[in-house]
Amino acid sequence: MTAPFRVCFVCTGNICRSPMAESVFRARLAEDGLDGLVEVDSAGTGGWHEGDGADPRTVAVLRAGGYENAHTARQFHASWFDRLDLVIALDSGHLRELRRLAPTAQDAAKVRLLRTYGTGAATGATDDLDVPDPYYGGFEGFEECLEMVEEASEGLLAAIRAALPAPTVVTARGADHDNRRTAREQHRPQEKESA
Template identity: 45%
Template sequence: MSTPYRICVVCTGNICRSPMAELILRRRFEDAGLADQVEIDSAGTTAWEVGNPADPRTLAALRGHGVDGPDLDAHRARVFERSWFAERDLVLAADHGHYSTLRRLAPTPKDRDKVAMLRSFDPAGVPEAEQGMDDPWYGDDDSFETTYAEVVGAADGVVEHVRDQLSH
């Protein structure tokens, strides 16, 4: 485990699901008093959106729920790089395709073990087959609200997992 504990959230283009989760988790760790011990970033599995800001609908959903700040507008999409495994303690996949891609990219078995589905941390116990989050980019504003609810559902579980890891 590194100091600080480092988390990367990964989706396809790094403009919808992963930046939304990054920003929600960042606020949750701040609220938990762990912001100085945890760093959160995000990336995509493709280069399709590299350099682009978060989707405006992502930002609207976040702001609509009171998540705001300069880091929302500062986001720029990037691609997850294999070398990052050495610098991350937890890599959270938005869907099963990302999970498989990240596990294939992992250079070692230890690095593969760092990859988890974001929704696997939902205390409601989302079945494994249902843990993938649909890409809201293809939908309407309601799709972004669904993504927001899915991330929020898992956020406290991620915080508790990391809190446990930090105490060991």
């Protein structure tokens, strides 16, 4: 089996938006049967909250939406690009910062903005593709973020599904079966080609 496809969601402190996106997307993968093929995590561009859990408002919104959340905040490091297939920024500031942090142009191309996968982005219905930071606002801001994350997750799931290698069908045959076939082919007389 090939290595899993690896995705990391990134926001500022890794306590609000990116853990929310990680939880939602992990649930979407499980629903789609892809959780064994895709690994998901999250991080922040800064380390201010490293080691902390998700913001209690994030936890409450996720719980109300039926999502699981076990989270410890951490900071994104440039060395992670080597092992990641896709780095999902939650706003345009994160996008710029992550692309500057990328060691190569190929790594910078792995960085995408989450809401570019949403239906509004596909139809050109919105100019602002940021998931706004709810940290300094009320509970409604967290609910709004969850809606944006959920909507964009469907398109992201479709894009990752398309990027995964097609499943290989393997038939189970015993070694004796394969050996008998090889032996028959070796003893088969050569046919002459006709002109």
